[in-house]
Amino acid sequence: MSRSVHVAAVRFGLGLRLGEAPPDDALGWLESQLGPEAPLPPGHSAAEGLRARSEDLAERERNAGDLEGQGRVVPLVRAETLAWARRRLTAEQPFRERLVDFWMNHFTASRRAGLVNPVIGGFEREAIRPHVTGRFADMLVAVVRHPAMLLYLDNAGSVGPGSPFGLRSGRGLNENLAREVLELHSLSPAGGYTQGDVQELARILTGWSVALRAEPFGFQFRPQTHEPGSKQLLGQEFGPGEAGGEAALRFLGTHPATFRHLAFRLVRHFVADAPPPEAVRAVGASLRDTGGDLGAAARVLIRLPQAWEPPLGKFRAPMDYVLAACRALGLPPERAEAVLNGLGALGQPLWNAPQPNGWADTAAEWAAPEALMRRLDWAFTLAGRFGRLDPREVAEAALGPLARAETVTAASRAGSVRDAITLVFGSPEFMHR
Numbered sequence: 001m002s003r004s005v006h007v008a009a010v011r012f013g014l015g016l017r018l019g020e021a022p023p024d025d026a027l028g029w030l031e032s033q034l035g036p037e038a039p040l041p042p043g044h045s046a047a048e049g050l051r052a053r054s055e056d057l058a059e060r061e062r063n064a065g066d067l068e069g070q071g072r073v074v075p076l077v078r079a080e081t082l083a084w085a086r087r088r089l090t091a092e093q094p095f096r097e098r099l100v101d102f103w104m105n106h107f108t109a110s111r112r113a114g115l116v117n118p119v120i121g122g123f124e125r126e127a128i129r130p131h132v133t134g135r136f137a138d139m140l141v142a143v144v145r146h147p148a149m150l151l152y153l154d155n156a157g158s159v160g161p162g163s164p165f166g167l168r169s170g171r172g173l174n175e176n177l178a179r180e181v182l183e184l185h186s187l188s189p190a191g192g193y194t195q196g197d198v199q200e201l202a203r204i205l206t207g208w209s210v211a212l213r214a215e216p217f218g219f220q221f222r223p224q225t226h227e228p229g230s231k232q233l234l235g236q237e238f239g240p241g242e243a244g245g246e247a248a249l250r251f252l253g254t255h256p257a258t259f260r261h262l263a264f265r266l267v268r269h270f271v272a273d274a275p276p277p278e279a280v281r282a283v284g285a286s287l288r289d290t291g292g293d294l295g296a297a298a299r300v301l302i303r304l305p306q307a308w309e310p311p312l313g314k315f316r317a318p319m320d321y322v323l324a325a326c327r328a329l330g331l332p333p334e335r336a337e338a339v340l341n342g343l344g345a346l347g348q349p350l351w352n353a354p355q356p357n358g359w360a361d362t363a364a365e366w367a368a369p370e371a372l373m374r375r376l377d378w379a380f381t382l383a384g385r386f387g388r389l390d391p392r393e394v395a396e397a398a399l400g401p402l403a404r405a406e407t408v409t410a411a412s413r414a415g416s417v418r419d420a421i422t423l424v425f426g427s428p429e430f431m432h433r
Contacts, residue, residue, distance in 0.1 A: 002026070006400040007311045010433040012270065012302060013094035015324030016397045018389070030302045033093040034133050034295050043083060043125055044076050046147045049118030050210070050217035052076050057213075073118045077111075080121030081350050085336035088323050099132045099298065100124065101319065102269055103139065104351075107185060108358035109148040111351045115212075116152050120351050123148035133295030136262065136287070137253030140185060141246055144177070145219050147210045153177035153356065160206040160227025173227075178202035180356045181252065191257030197234055203227040204238055204248045259287035265361075266297065271307050272314065273362040279304045311402060312432035315363035318346035318375075320433055325379060325425050328398035329386050338382065345378050347371065367431075376426050383421035391420035402429055 008026035009016045016022060023029035044052075052072035060066065091097045104124055111117050127146040131139035143149050150156045158174035159166045166172065178201035182193045207226030211217050221242040230237050231244070236251055238244040252258060263284035267275035286300040287293070301307065316324065322342035331338060343349050347366075353359050360366070386394075391411055395403055407427040414420035424430060 003311070003401045004308065005029075006402050007308055008302075009094070010324065010402070011307065011311070011314070012098060014088055014091060014097060014320075015094075015327045015433075016400070017090075017327040018330030018393060018397045020397065022400075027302060030095050031299060033095040034298055037096060037129065038092045040125065040129075041083060041087070043121055044080060044118075046119040046122030046126060047217040049073070049076060049122055050147060050212060051215075053115075053118045054213050054217070077117050077120070081340055082336050083121070084124075084350060085339035086333040089326060089331055089333050089336060089339065095302075096132065099294075100129055102266070103128050103132055105353070105358040105361075106265065107139075107143045107149065108353045108356050109146075109152040109351075110353045110356075112354065113152045116148050116351075119146075119148045119151070122146075131294070133298065134293075135253075136258070136292035136294055137250045139294070140181075140253040141249050143185070144181065144205070144245075144249055145208065147218055149177065150208060150210050150219070153180055155205055156209040156212075158202060158206050158208075159225045160203060162227055162229075163206065163225050165222075165224045166227075173199065173202045173206065175199065175202045176356075178205060181249070184357055186252040186258040186261070187255060188257065188261040190261065191255065193234060200231045200233045201248060204231050204233065204245050207242065208245060254292055256288060259292065260284050262287060263297070266301055267304075269361050270301055270314075271304060273364075276306045279306045312429055314433050315367050316431055316433050317359060317361070317366050318343055318348035319350075319359075321375060321431070322346060322378075324398065324430070324433070325382065328394050328425075329382070329389065329421070330397075338385075342378055342382070346374055372431075375431075376422065379425035380418065380422045383418045383425070386421065387417050389417060389421070391417055391424065394421055395424045398424055398430055399427070403427070404429055 004026040005022045008030055009022070012030055056071040056073055059071065088097055107128065109116050109120060109123055111120055123146050127142040128139065131142060153176040154174045155177040159169070159171040161172045175198050179198045182198060182201060183189060187193055207222045209220050209222045209225065211220040226240065228240055230239050233248055238248045263280045264275055266283055267279045271279055282304060283297050283300050286297045290296045322339055326339050326342070340350060348359055391414070395408065395411060399407070404427070407424065407429065411420040411423045414423055
């Protein structure tokens, strides 16, 4: 197996699967995944998730607060998380899956906010997946319109003080979504926005809400809570209504500061914790010249010299580590629960980031001694279920030509299959991608 093929598989993919035939052309393999997406299995839409929640609430009301069994939401969410794990265990387009997870983290909507639970799977399928190789501005609009984001960042209850409802009720703005759109999702603080811009964007997005209790479930624009009149954002004027909100988001989604911010984050995720400035400039120039074409930016990303040399420059976050280990063991999809358990055990439970800025993307967050010990304990427990495998085949899938001589020697001298696999997964090179 050529070195470049394995670099492609671990840096841009999810790691090779046990027995998987490696591609002949590393760059061609990556680029082919930026074409049409492989068919998705059926899933639950956000509307179905909200309907399930509404039915659970109605049943509780009928039964004086009691809900028989798990209701509808709990099994729906379980099905969504297992589907996520199964898809990544068997992914035909692992680079594309990595891009989906990158953008899901960029636009964090966490299940820690209970209302997000029934719509998080729909968020991935409806707001993120359709746009990972499309235009960033389209993704930004889809994300902000989605119930997951509107509920997570409390915009569903934001009221224009001068709106009909605001004048009657005395209710006012919630700035959470506007602040995170500017700080995290688009410009970043380097973009030079002010607190006044946060407030103006919050006014622009009033009325962007969610139908929670009745059909049609999902996004709903509510004129009675929308702040009337034109607004000024970063010196630009935007008209009233839903159209004004979309225009403002498209303005932010194509702003030069947004392209610089996205380029930095992409290079930090795929190349190095301290992104090389020339690499950031190259990806940023692609975004600028194409009007935010994420597919074009991904093609530039995989052609960066720094993306290939030196290899293994990024410390694996728990999600990367768990998926790579489970794929190297050939974990079958019907045992996908082990992936989700691993994410929880290592501190990165699926769709459960503690804050809107998502999971950290640098080694400092994940490489503490206690965290490394948890990885070894988890790897030892997992390896104990695969005592009939040939450790050499596992090592070939996991590391191939990237394995150090010391790791190969230690694994070959191990007293058991379990110990040999644990040594492979505990090696410094497997900890990195």
